[in-house]
Amino acid sequence: METLIHNPLTRFLIQAFLIIACARLVGLIARKLEQPMVIAEVTAGILLGPSLFGWLFPGPSAVVFAQESLPLLKLVSEVGLIVFMFLIGLELDPKLLRGRGHASVIISHTSIVVPFALGGLLALYLYPRLSDSSVPFMSFTLFMGVAMSITAFPVLARILTEKRLLRTKVGALTITCAAVDDVTAWCVLAFVVSIARATGLVGAVWTTLFAVVYIGGMLFLVRPFLARLGERGASKEGLSQDLVAVTLLLLIVSSWVTEMIGIHPLFGAFMLGAIMPKSTGFAKSLAEKLEDFAVVFLLPLFFAYSGLRTHIGLLNSADGWIMCGLIIVVACVGKFGGSAVAARLTGLRWREASALGILMNTRGLMELIVLNLGLDLGIISPKLFTMMVLMALVTTFMTSPLLRWIYPPEELAKELADVPDRTPLPVAAEVFTVLMCVSYERTGPGMVTLASALAGRGPEARRLYALRLIPPTDRGSFYLDQGPDRQGTTALSPLLSRAKELDVEVRPLSFVSPKPSHDICNVADVKQADLVLVGWHKPLLSQTVLGGTVYEVMRCARSDVGVLIDRGLSAVRKLLVPFHGTAHDRAALALARRLAQQVGADVTILHVVNPKRRADDAIGAQETVDEVFEGEEGGALRKAKVTLKVVHHESPADAALEESARGYDLVLVGVGSEWGLAQRRFGIRAEHVIQGCPTSLLVVRCYEPAAVPAPAPAPSQPMLSTALTAGPDRT
Known part of the structure; x- marks a missing residue:
């Protein structure tokens, strides 16, 4: 093995190959379990660390992930984090924080205050057992409060989209609360980091003042400049390499300034992305250029580096596992309990309030970033770091199965397919309902031609629905702006144009669906369709037309197909x-x-x-x-x-x-x-x-x-x- 690794670059390339390959392989299993990709990446990082690979193969692990190679891996992973935090800022639309009413304000504040308070109480128990006198108790307590309050905004946005909840009342309220939580938690974390890095009270005051000046300069000087930059990037010339270079230079400067202030480069990256103009296509085009490389190549390196620092073997006693279980319970009670109870008090049903609490309990990547900051600053020990990583994994992993239990597909289909029937019907009218499932644009005109002929010419006796199901995407950014409504409108345009020519009213439906056959059958049940009309396509890995999704719909639909x-x-x-x-x-x-x-x-x-x-x-x-x-x-x-x-x-x-x-x-x-x-x-x-x-x-x-x-x-x-x-x- 050592003969293959003759310089640091060769070692790094082998590390990167193993990390990315392992993340993608575990990702295949995660998708089968309907888990977000972050679960696979975190798990892959832990598997490559001393918890499994280093335990089973200590010799090869010591060679591939030698201690002298870790600083380079850490450096590259931190560069990836800076780019990713910039992308998170791009994803955060300030419009989400406006006009959502008092419910989101109450829920978001409660979902911060309650877990923060419980984290502070937990610190009283953990500090004498997992820390020492070299760590200030205030820094430890504040950090535990922040770690319990984090909600993973990008992971949550992906889960909401994949579970088709983004367009529901629960989804809209959850994403708003998560955005508020994200901003609040990062501001509090910046304060905690400044206190931990400060040499005394005077240093903390100066750090706070410099941070206020920095934020003011970003809002009143840099943001107008970015607005002009965005207008140029949205023009017919598009996003040129010069504009990308200018943006990256601003990213470097912003991250460097926050590092010099005494906070962390991540806050500068996040701040620059947050103030980037979202009204033009500049931010979206910029994200498309940066996202794949950052998410596919750089982020797994960070997860692997976190996995190398996660020693599950440190929990070698019953007390260790009891403390780990206590951390998980407190995290769930604080985030889920605080959010769900607050949502119920604002008027949501228990089903909706429980779903919101489950979603807000998602931590994932953001928790790992916070934990690595705490470990780097010496606020938490490696043993507590391992416990908190397991907590982040458990709270993220439990989201999907609990959400399916609280919000079964049938209940979700009722909300997603709830399109009001604008044409009143006589009581005795016999209605013929056709559900047209459009997979490709070219199939739409023929479908509506046939459906309108079947339903007849009388609008009082027909119901025509056009359903467009959108496969979930791996992209992490711009779920909210480039949602299913816009994609569905584009795909259904030929069908709707033909319907207009025929003077036929068609009610469009569109949402993201990881299991299209199940959703087609559920919507058909909700709309009481007499006929489900499916467009022809040739399924992957099959030469038969009546296979794949078509086969599943024919097998499961409770109406003619x-x-x-x-x-x-x-x-x-x-x-x-x-x-x-x-x-x-x-x-x-x-x-x-x-x-x-x-x-x-x-x-x-x-x-x-x-x-x-x-x-x-x-x-x-x-x-x-x-x-x-x-x-x-x-x-x-x-x-x-x-x-x-x-x-x-x-x-x-x-x-x-x-x-x-x-x-x-x-x-x-x-x-x-x-x-x-x-x-x-x-x-x-x-x-x-x-x-x-x-x-x-x-x-x-x-x-x-x-x-x-x-x-x-x-x-x-x-x-x-x-x-x-x-x-x-x-x-």
């Missing part, structure tokens, strides 16, 4: 329905019958008979078609032409393809093996009918509750008659 393969559908005038008699075929036939009612579409029903069998189905075919025009809705159906066509062919799928080439606007076919269409999670060859059909195709799956018996046998002529004369909405 249609998969539209759009090949330029602009009108619904001439329909082909291949019919073999299954429940899915009957559902496709029911949709065709509804189209005949609503828009007068011509329907051709293709019944394929195996030539080796008797063709009794052909007898009385015309009489069966005539039966369609009888009954209560016969007048509406007489506007359409319904034709029953019986053909003899050994392959139903090939017969359907041959007939589809005769100039149809849309082919409606039930999912089933007889047409070469099977629901499957994965597949190795594309469906024959889907690939060969020259026109637009709608693959229909009928909702069959568990109580429904097995599919009926091959159709006879009376079965066709029953399917044709069934109601328009359900068969």
